[in-house]
Amino acid sequence: MDIQQLYTSCLSEAAYFIASDGEAAVIDPLRDVDTYLQMAAEKGVKIKYIFETHFHADFVSGHIELSQKTGAPIIYGPDTRAAFKVHVAKDGEEFMVGKLKIKAIHTPGHTLESTCYLLHNEAGEPYCIFTGDTLFVGDVGRPDLFSGNLSKEDLAAMMYDTLNNKIKPLHDNILVYPAHGPGSSCGKSLGPETHSTIGAQKATNYALQDMTKEEFIKTVTTGLSTPPVYFPINAGINQKGYEPLDDVYAKGLEALSVADFKARVKDGAWILDTRPSTVFTIGFVPESISIGLDGRFAEWAGTILPYNQPLVLVTEPGKEKESITRLARVGIDNVNGYLNGSYEAWQDAGEPIDLIIDIEADEFAMDLPHDPLLDVIDVRKPSEFDIAHVKGARNFPLDTLTDPLNVAMIEDDHNLYVHCAGGYRSVIAASLLKRHGYHNLRNVLGGFAKIKTEKTIPIVQPDNVKI
Numbered sequence: 158m159d160i161q162q163l164y165t166s167c168l169s170e171a172a173y174f175i176a177s178d179g180e181a182a183v184i185d186p187l188r189d190v191d192t193y194l195q196m197a198a199e200k201g202v203k204i205k206y207i208f209e210t211h212f213h214a215d216f217v218s219g220h221i222e223l224s225q226k227t228g229a230p231i232i233y234g235p236d237t238r239a240a241f242k243v244h245v246a247k248d249g250e251e252f253m254v255g256k257l258k259i260k261a262i263h264t265p266g267h268t269l270e271s272t273c274y275l276l277h278n279e280a281g282e283p284y285c286i287f288t289g290d291t292l293f294v295g296d297v298g299r300p301d302l303f304s305g306n307l308s309k310e311d312l313a314a315m316m317y318d319t320l321n322n323k324i325k326p327l328h329d330n331i332l333v334y335p336a337h338g339p340g341s342s343c344g345k346s347l348g349p350e351t352h353s354t355i356g357a358q359k360a361t362n363y364a365l366q367d368m369t370k371e372e373f374i375k376t377v378t379t380g381l382s383t384p385p386v387y388f389p390i391n392a393g394i395n396q397k398g399y400e401p402l403d404d405v406y407a408k409g410l411e412a413l414s415v416a417d418f419k420a421r422v423k424d425g426a427w428i429l430d431t432r433p434s435t436v437f438t439i440g441f442v443p444e445s446i447s448i449g450l451d452g453r454f455a456e457w458a459g460t461i462l463p464y465n466q467p468l469v470l471v472t473e474p475g476k477e478k479e480s481i482t483r484l485a486r487v488g489i490d491n492v493n494g495y496l497n498g499s500y501e502a503w504q505d506a507g508e509p510i511d512l513i514i515d516i517e518a519d520e521f522a523m524d525l526p527h528d529p530l531l532d533v534i535d536v537r538k539p540s541e542f543d544i545a546h547v548k549g550a551r552n553f554p555l556d557t558l559t560d561p562l563n564v565a566m567i568e569d570d571h572n573l574y575v576h577c578a579g580g581y582r583s584v585i586a587a588s589l590l591k592r593h594g595y596h597n598l599r600n601v602l603g604g605f606a607k608i609k610t611e612k613t614i615p616i617v618q619p620d621n622v623k624i
Contacts, residue, residue: 158257158278159200160285162334163192164351167453168216168486169341171351173287173334175276177255182206183229184274184287185336186219188402189482193223206252208232208259210289210336211271212395214302214388215343216455217488221398234272235263240397246272262323264291266316267298267343269305273323275331285332286355291316292324293335295348297364301381302343302388309381313374320365329356340453342385345377382540386556387459387487394488402485409481409492413469415506418496421469426493429462430471431480432500434584438513438600442471442496442503445511447588450476450483452581459487460556461585470495471503513587516599518607521574522614524599532571536586537578537605545618547576547608555582558589569595576601576608 159176165187173184174196181202183193197204204227207220211234220231221241231243232252246252248263258277265271267290278284290298297320300312331354337343338351359365364377413421422428428445430437431454437447448457450472462468468491472480477495484492496502504510516524524531525547533550535542542552555577557563567573573595577583580603587600601608608614 158284160276160334161196162351163187164338165486167483168455169338169347170216171334171336171338175254175257175259176200176202177257177279179203180205180253180255182208182252182254182259183223184208185210185213185289186223188217188219188222188399188486190219190223190226190402193219194226197227202255203227204229205254206230206232206259208274208287210234210273210287210291211268212237212392213290213336214392214395215337215341215385216486217391217399218395220395222402225401232261234261234270236265237270238396262286264288264319264323266300266312266319267291268302268312269307269315271298271319275327283328283331285334286327287334287336288324289336290343291319292333292358292362292364293337293341293344293347294333294350294353294358295362296344296346297362297377298343299345299381299384300377302384302392309378310374313377314370316364316377317370317373324355325359325365327355329354329359331355333358342382342388342456345380345382382538385456385460387464390464391459391488399488400490402482405485405490405492406478406481408490409470409494410477411494412497413494414497415502415508417494418469418503419508421467421493424467426467426469427462428471429458429468429480429492430500430588431476432471432473434581436473437584437588438515440504440510440512441500441588443509443511444592445471445588446592447584449581449584450480455483455487457555457582457585458484458489461559461589462489464489464491466491468492471500472496474499511591513584513591513598513600515602516574517602518611518614521599521601521608522611524574525614528572530571532568532573534567534573534575534586534590535577535605536575536582541578541605543619545605545609545616547605548615548617553586555586558586561593564590564593564595567595570597572597572599574599574601577604579604579606
């Protein structure tokens with residue numbers, strides 16, 4: 158028995174590769190499926206099944222791509238309606254992978270079709286369960302995403318029955334392998350681990366504690382943040398299908414001269430710069446949007462970039478394909494080439510450049526009391542801002558800066574000091590503000606983590622919170 162968790166940190170996503178006696182199964186694969194094909198070849202096994210726990214909202218799955226390349230059927234749970242060929246498993250249906258048995262357990266609550274897969278080892282004993290977005294470490298899947306005509310309360314009620322009737326009765330020593338880890342927006346507050354046991358979750362997970370259905374519904378529906386805007390788009394793509402990734406590469410991996418790059422931009426393409434944020438601020442092609450590969454790239458790309466907008470890329474040399482792949486993971490397939498030679502080619506051609514001034518937190522501390530036009534723009538989430546923030550700062554969460562009406566509330570004649578928690582989001586924000594015509598910008602290096610260490614900077618926080 159060979160079980161491998163393939164974890165992608167920037168999406169907080171876990172896929173699984175299971176092999177036994179010459180056969181294999183893949184659970185919740187990413188769209189770029191070469192990893193699974195290579196694993197199968199190296200292990201000398203044939204991929205027999207592709208299991209999907211539900212229609213994912215936070216990434217585009219590789220189910221269709223992998224099925225086309227292997228001939229393996231795509232397995233979904235009850236109540237699945239897809240625009241492509243799938244095997245809709247019955248609740249309790251069993252599948253053999255070599256000497257292993259995988260049992261489908263319908264677990265509605267996160268979505269209607271949500272299904273967990275209980276794996277029995279070679280001895281026929283329940284060994285682990287792949288829980289998708291039904292059960293996380295320390296949390297459960299949010300019930301407010303895609304429920305048709307059902308309310309979040311209706312789905313939470315289903316989740317209560319699922320947990321009490323199908324998850325909690327499982328033996329304590331069964332391993333729990335969820336689809337997501339910390340940082341995912343598919344739950345409220347996932348724990349730091351990417352796997353656990355049923356026993357540990359029954360002891361520590363708030364959602365598995367004894368409570369009435371009414372108490373449970375209130376608990377899981379309270380405190381939900383607004384889901385990222387791309388979630389319904391990705392869920393629709395996963396349900397309806399998508400173009401082959403090879404076609405996306407063929408279109409996106411076109412090396413553009415400076416002249417051709419300028420022509421694409423003139424025709425309406427947006428410039429996406431995927432170089433590290435610390436490199437971007439030093440110099441970039443004017444009008445570029447910075448989303449560095451060094452952070453939660455795909456998540457912010459899906460949130461910031463319009464899906465019907467053609468893109469051209471500026472990347473570090475050799476990072477062109479990776480940039481396209483990671484965009485495709487959230488369904489952004491409209492890359493129309495990249496700048497050959499990267500930013501240096503643009504610079505060497507004598508084209509106009511732009512930059513963002515970086516300042517250290519101690520310099521910010523010195524400027525703060527003396528500049529009457531100083532405006533602190535905090536682009537963290539409201540929940541982060543509420544815990545603690547610079548006195549007088551205004552909260553413009555990064556995901557709101559694509560809306561011109563929100564941006565219009567920022568005075569363009571002020572000196573804007575932009576910060577986030579650590580420095581990644583603030584550079585994205587500064588690039589968006591640049592596109593909106595704001596140029597009196599300072600990016601505070603290290604974000605609030607550094608700001609709060611400066612004793613002269615006044616911080617506002619609730620009395621019961623320590624930072």
